[in-house]
Ligand code: FA5
């Protein structure tokens with residue numbers, strides 16, 4: 350099932366030497382999983398399947414070479430440990446950990462009821478292999494298929510997901526999600542009351558999560574968070590929502606108790622800090638659930654967004670040929686939880702093959718905090734440029750803002766701008782990744798300026814170079830930076846300042 354290509358086809362040879370030496374160990378993965386079929390990339394081959402390129406193709410090599418690493422099932426990998434901890438909160442569920450990351454546009458968007466003009470579909474947010482095929486932006490892409498197979502009431506799906514996104518210590522273009530869903534068959538009950546009562550009984554069996562929960566909003570709000578009145582009786586959806594929230598509160602308690610224990614075991618100061626865990630429910634929007642919420646957890650001084658969830662849109666279950674089933678679904682990001690569980694400071698570390706990293710985790714022992722083994726010096730460099738006269742710039746990456754339109758749903762607060770902007774921040778991020786790979790720790794907008802007379806817009810970004818594996822020399826950082834500057838001119842026609 351793997352495609353074997355001659356080594357010369359690995360186009361890491363076109364990359365700068367500083368980056369090549371970081372990527373070389375990954376060459377085996379390229380050979381096994383992914384092949385760019387010719388120099389002009391008329392097609393891409395992934396897992397033995399060929400995808401003809403077209404004007405939508407935007408999945409770059411630096412992403413595709415990571416495809417198929419399957420970190421979430423690698424023994425003793427922190428992502429695998431976090432996954433197992435979450436799976437253990439859902440006894441009796443079926444766990445799907447091998448669904449492929451390449452999906453159709455239909456699976457990723459249409460099957461979930463995404464509007465045809467949803468911003469998440471845009472090429473600035475999503476990696477396309479071609480107009481019909483994407484690297485999944487969320488594990489929800491498999492919901493309809495798994496519901497259709499209908500082999501269990503409850504299931505989880507874990508896997509790698511891909512988003513064109515910002516670069517910083519908590520964002521990486523590939524991360525992992527775990528999806529969970531539970532449905533009940535309404536046709537097995539005489540009436541809506543019996544059905545609702547059955548779910549209430551299941552809820553009672555879950556017991557209290559023993560945690561302080563803030564949930565200020567009513568279950569339904571006619572505009573912000575509507576009941577699917579066409580399909581659901583209020584008492585049915587109430588029961589499902591209550592079961593959903595309680596199940597996820599139990600899960601949050603399990604995760605954060607483990608995180609607390611690990612922190613206390615490693616740090617005397619942390620032992621004194623006794624602030625209890627708090628959970629709050631925030632109204633949200635996803636095309637595939639209604640009503641919807643995000644769960645946030647107050648942990649060590651911050652509200653952290655942990656997951657999105659809601660009552661499954663009935664049309665989705667109808668599309669999956671299980672019209673009599675009703676239930677809930679959630680999706681969460683594994684890296685954020687694993688970073689907090691183990692105290693991992695930089696999301697790039699999950700991709701490390703360094704034994705000093707991997708050797709610290711053991712799935713058969715209690716969770717232990719990560720001990721940083723080295724910190725190489727940071728080399729910040731700024732790049733300032735005028736964007737071309739012709740268009741506007743989008744400098745706020747939507748997916749990084751909570752509840753904003755993301756490639757996986759999010760709040761739609763405004764219609765997308767009618768004119769395509771000439772510069773999108775995610776394009777800059779892509780140039781940085783193409784050129785410098787994982788040698789960049791952070792890219793931040795530090796200045797934005799509109800010329801009072803000409804109306805031209807100038808942007809200044811600080812790119813922080815720092816490898817996790819070696820000290821970058823001044824010359825290497827300068828070289829990478831110079832290449833990025835040249836690429837920005839070549840690709841977007843910006844004028845460097
Ligand atoms: C989704 O992806 C929805 N599919 C979740 C869902 C599933 C809702 C089922 C309803 C029912 P969202 O884009 O908010 O939603 O991502 C879900 C979670 O993934 C977030 O709460 C966060 O924990 C994590 N996440 C999102 N973007 C990133 C990112 N760039 N880096 C790391 N984690 C992220």
Ligand code: MG
Pocket residue numbers: 657750751752753755759
């Ligand atoms: Mg979100």
